[in-house]
Amino acid sequence: MNMILNWLGSLPGAAAQGLVYGLAAVGIYITYKILDIADLTVDGSICTGAAVCAVMVTSGINIWIAMLCALIAGMLTGLITGWFHTFFGIPAILSGILTQLMLWSVNLLIMSGPQIPIMRFKYGDKVLFTSEASDVYRAIVILAVFIAVVIAILYWFFGTEFGSTLRATGNNLEMSRAQGINTNLTKVFGLALSNGIVALAGALLAQQQGVAEINMGRGAIVTGLAAIIIGEALCPKLITNFYLRLLCVVGGSIIYWFVFQTIVFIGLPNELLKMLSAIVVACFLGAPYVKKIYFSKKKKARGGKHA
Amino acid sequence: MLEIKDIYKTFNEGTVNEKKVFEGLSLTLKEGDFVTVIGGNGAGKSTMLNIVAGAYPADDGSITIDGVDVTRLPEHKRAKYIGRVFQDPRMGTATDMWVEENMAIADRRGMRRGLRWSITNKDRESYKEALAQLDLGLEDRLSTKMGLLSGGQRQAVTLLMATMKKPKLLLLDEHTAALDPKTAAKVLEITDKLINENNLTALMVTHNMRDAIAHGNRLIMMNAGKIIIDVSGEEKKKLTVESLLAAFSKASGAEFASDRALLS
Numbered sequence A: 001m002n003m004i005l006n007w008l009g010s011l012p013g014a015a016a017q018g019l020v021y022g023l024a025a026v027g028i029y030i031t032y033k034i035l036d037i038a039d040l041t042v043d044g045s046i047c048t049g050a051a052v053c054a055v056m057v058t059s060g061i062n063i064w065i066a067m068l069c070a071l072i073a074g075m076l077t078g079l080i081t082g083w084f085h086t087f088f089g090i091p092a093i094l095s096g097i098l099t100q101l102m103l104w105s106v107n108l109l110i111m112s113g114p115q116i117p118i119m120r121f122k123y124g125d126k127v128l129f130t131s132e133a134s135d136v137y138r139a140i141v142i143l144a145v146f147i148a149v150v151i152a153i154l155y156w157f158f159g160t161e162f163g164s165t166l167r168a169t170g171n172n173l174e175m176s177r178a179q180g181i182n183t184n185l186t187k188v189f190g191l192a193l194s195n196g197i198v199a200l201a202g203a204l205l206a207q208q209q210g211v212a213e214i215n216m217g218r219g220a221i222v223t224g225l226a227a228i229i230i231g232e233a234l235c236p237k238l239i240t241n242f243y244l245r246l247l248c249v250v251g252g253s254i255i256y257w258f259v260f261q262t263i264v265f266i267g268l269p270n271e272l273l274k275m276l277s278a279i280v281v282a283c284f285l286g287a288p289y290v291k292k293i294y295f296s297k298k299k300k301a302r303g304g305k306h307a
Numbered sequence B: 001m002l003e004i005k006d007i008y009k010t011f012n013e014g015t016v017n018e019k020k021v022f023e024g025l026s027l028t029l030k031e032g033d034f035v036t037v038i039g040g041n042g043a044g045k046s047t048m049l050n051i052v053a054g055a056y057p058a059d060d061g062s063i064t065i066d067g068v069d070v071t072r073l074p075e076h077k078r079a080k081y082i083g084r085v086f087q088d089p090r091m092g093t094a095t096d097m098w099v100e101e102n103m104a105i106a107d108r109r110g111m112r113r114g115l116r117w118s119i120t121n122k123d124r125e126s127y128k129e130a131l132a133q134l135d136l137g138l139e140d141r142l143s144t145k146m147g148l149l150s151g152g153q154r155q156a157v158t159l160l161m162a163t164m165k166k167p168k169l170l171l172l173d174e175h176t177a178a179l180d181p182k183t184a185a186k187v188l189e190i191t192d193k194l195i196n197e198n199n200l201t202a203l204m205v206t207h208n209m210r211d212a213i214a215h216g217n218r219l220i221m222m223n224a225g226k227i228i229i230d231v232s233g234e235e236k237k238k239l240t241v242e243s244l245l246a247a248f249s250k251a252s253g254a255e256f257a258s259d260r261a262l263l264s
């Protein structure tokens, strides 16, 4: 009984975590789903956002300005990846890995060390919310507002003339160029936008955890993909509405962290989670292919018998 | 209207796969010319269209469209002057986007794309009207995903998209080859209609000799990167498949080698 209560008590924390990563997943959705690029920059840029925010807020700068700077820093990281990819013709995955590696050093430089704590007791009311348990509902509300605003802006943006060129680029490169779309520009812009949102999530993550630290982003791309995959699985095929799909992704992220919390409660060692999530994501990513092979084999076998 | 001047193009230069496609190809189209292009496999028809469109650069030579030297312009900038339809129906449209969204993108070809809403109700009305002209019942399917349309429907919409913002030059690369004969005939009919109504200058590659003879005001035949036959006007009207084949063996000293051409 006690254990169940404990478990229930831990859910709000998990929800907050899920919302932060849900925002990151919304950013990842732009590259992975809309531009059709697997962008590994995010493992670095989420930490860049956290680092920039933490450094600025600890030196007394207003939290809103700090978060804006985190967003801009994130956009710059996407710009670098996009530049590697379009100007030098380096494959997108590799471009992301290169930026990610660079960001490891950059993040250490920004923080002048492996971590910066930003606890409330030290900095008064300078952050939007803290890592303390009493602050969890406040965090949830603020995060929900952030997500709503970001989704609203994205919904508007992807409906504009320029926004729809990004969708076309991810859909059909040849057609896009033939229609006069500068596909290098759209890709770079999409990568910048995506990483800007991811870094903003990083800045919120730093507040939610009370610390910015160098290992923060590790596996963020897989967590984000897991959220997207769970979200898509939940989201009925009938829902084509863009903002509803993004909401599903956020929902996917919350479920992911609920499951994580539960695993921790069952007593499975914490270290296993990353392996588990990688396996789950691998299964989901591989499912369509396996299904195709399996079904075509079955068809062939049947055809053979009757022939 | 279009001037292809002294084009050289070699693929995989300096490797065992080196392939010299053009060694000084030239071709000039007058305004309003509708030129059909035939030729055997690997003659360089698609390569010519791709070089004109800027999908890849020529090694040497120049491309001028309506007096503008576009040789150094990237593909997306040349798109201002060029409408294209590809052989593969999947290539000409964004399959996961709606019909109207595809049309809206085509509607802004060569224009600055800003942060205005991409489709207004007025646009929608005009797209509907244009689709109704195709006579394929597509006017009620503005919010259908492009990928759900049949190959013929898609090629028809792609044609519309290539011409709705009047291009200086229309490039069609075997755009009916992937369709069944009946649909192909329908799409060709639409092609004729759009070209005539808008008085377009066009290059149409086809494997079907009869179609090449029946359409357009000029016909060129390519072989091994060279234009070996070029007839227009009255002379073109007198062409038959037999006379074309005879002319081909005379000009090239070989049999016409295209599996698909003879079948049709």
Ligand SMILES: Nc1ncnc2c1ncn2[C@@H]1O[C@H](COP(=O)(O)OP(=O)(O)OP(=O)(O)O)[C@@H](O)[C@H]1O
Binding pocket: B011, B012, B019, B021, B039, B040, B041, B042, B043, B044, B045, B046, B047, B048
């Ligand atoms: N991207 C490329 N890389 C290497 N070689 C190429 C490339 N594109 C075309 N070629 C070669 O150039 C030659 C001309 O090809 P092209 O596609 O222009 O012929 P085509 O006249 O369109 O033929 P088809 O009737 O089969 O479509 C061929 O030998 C082809 O193998």
Ligand SMILES: [Mg+2]
Binding pocket: B045, B046, B047, B173
């Ligand atoms: Mg070809």
